[in-house]
Amino acid sequence: MESYKEIKIEDHHPMSFFDNFxxxxxxxxxxxxxxxxxxxxxxxxxxxxxxxxxxxxxxxFELPKVEPAVCISEDQVxxxxxxxxxxxxxxxxxxNMPSTPNCSSISSEGHPRSxxxxxxEVVEHHHHQQQTKTKQQLKAKKRSEKKQREPRFAFMTKSxxxxxxxxxxxxxxxxxxxxxxxxxxxxxxxxxxTCNVKKRVExxxxxxxxxxxxxxxxxxxxxxxxxxMPRPSCYPTRVLPSPASAAFPLPMQFNINQxxxxxxxxxxxxxxxxxxxxxxxxxxxxxxxxxxxxQGLLQDLMPSxxxxxxxx
DNA sequence: CGCGTTTGACCAGCGC
DNA sequence: GCGCTGGTCAAACGCG
Numbered sequence: 001m002e003s004y005k006e007i008k009i010e011d012h013h014p015m016s017f018f019d020n021f022x023x024x025x026x027x028x029x030x031x032x033x034x035x036x037x038x039x040x041x042x043x044x045x046x047x048x049x050x051x052x053x054x055x056x057x058x059x060x061f062e063l064p065k066v067e068p069a070v071c072i073s074e075d076q077v078x079x080x081x082x083x084x085x086x087x088x089x090x091x092x093x094x095x096n097m098p099s100t101p102n103c104s105s106i107s108s109e110g111h112p113r114s115x116x117x118x119x120x121e122v123v124e125h126h127h128h129q130q131q132t133k134t135k136q137q138l139k140a141k142k143r144s145e146k147k148q149r150e151p152r153f154a155f156m157t158k159s160x161x162x163x164x165x166x167x168x169x170x171x172x173x174x175x176x177x178x179x180x181x182x183x184x185x186x187x188x189x190x191x192x193x194t195c196n197v198k199k200r201v202e203x204x205x206x207x208x209x210x211x212x213x214x215x216x217x218x219x220x221x222x223x224x225x226x227x228x229m230p231r232p233s234c235y236p237t238r239v240l241p242s243p244a245s246a247a248f249p250l251p252m253q254f255n256i257n258q259x260x261x262x263x264x265x266x267x268x269x270x271x272x273x274x275x276x277x278x279x280x281x282x283x284x285x286x287x288x289x290x291x292x293x294x295q296g297l298l299q300d301l302m303p304s305x306x307x308x309x310x311x312x
Numbered sequence: 313c314g315c316g317t318t319t320g321a322c323c324a325g326c327g328c
Numbered sequence: 329g330c331g332c333t334g335g336t337c338a339a340a341c342g343c344g
Contacts, residue, residue, distance in 0.1 A: 173335095174319090174335070175319075185335095
């Protein structure tokens with residue numbers, strides 16, 4: 001049984017995708033799933049944020065007109081959307097799926113060569129056999145992968161653009177028409193060779209302004225586009241030195257301290273309090289006016305000591 | 313030429 | 329078993 005905590009933060013700006021998690025400039029109302037029931041993965045980890053310390057390049061994101069995301073389970077997406085398939089198929093156990101890295105592997109052994117290889121027909125036959133074998137291996141692989149799906153996490157984001165920048169490079173590998181929806185579902189895979197993270201992007205049928213982004217898996221590499229500037233005690237968010245960095249005021253630009261570690265530690269970020277702490281961290285980039293307006297709600301979600309510490 | 317997108321085909325799972 | 333649907337593959341294509 002999942003439990004949810006409602007989070008309501010107001011006053012935000014059109015921002016990059018990550019800003020949705022900073023919850024800084026738009027009204028933000030929604031449900032956050034109890035992440036403790038989700039998996040051993042941290043929320044940020046799902047986005048690959050655990051790697052930010054090693055990132056170095058300036059962020060160069062465009063600023064899509066985006067409103068804050070609602071971080072939800074796929075089940076919730078199902079409930080919200082009128083499109084029954086919007087958030088995954090019936091096999092989608094999303095949050096409760098164990099975090100099991102892809103352990104399926106198929107034999108890379110080649111098909112033993114025969115002395116008949118000179119014969120074209122035989123070669124053809126062997127080629128066919130190999131193809132068949134490869135297909136079977138692929139099937140087996142797919143099957144095992146299906147059984148051990150990576151944990152998924154879905155976000156509903158009010159946005160004009162379908163594809164929201166999150167700091168990683170994605171390669172589109174498929175597009176499918178969604179039943180009962182005029183909007184197709186796009187399938188993306190992280191371009192990093194070793195990374196098996198996938199994401200699905202689709203628009204909500206009931207509300208076309210909402211983009212549903214579903215992440216599956218965990219990044220195994222640093223974001224190629226994210227810069228983390230360990231600037232203790234400085235978070236005038238949108239007043240950043242360079243246009244590039246200003247274009248992507250990442251939530252992980254908060255200072256390196258205990259809260260930071262908690263947020264980036266996959267083990268620590270396993271409950272909604274941590275998630276709320278993350279949200280609060282993001283809010284360190286807010287203007288003071290905004291802070292004043294929202295702090296009350298945040299206090300409901302997390303210890304005041306955390307808030308005090310974070311807003312300093 | 314390398315990389316990313318498009319798109320039709322294929323496969324697996326599921327419900328009937 | 330059959331049809332439907334979601335998910336993936338891979339060849340063709342486009343772009344810088």
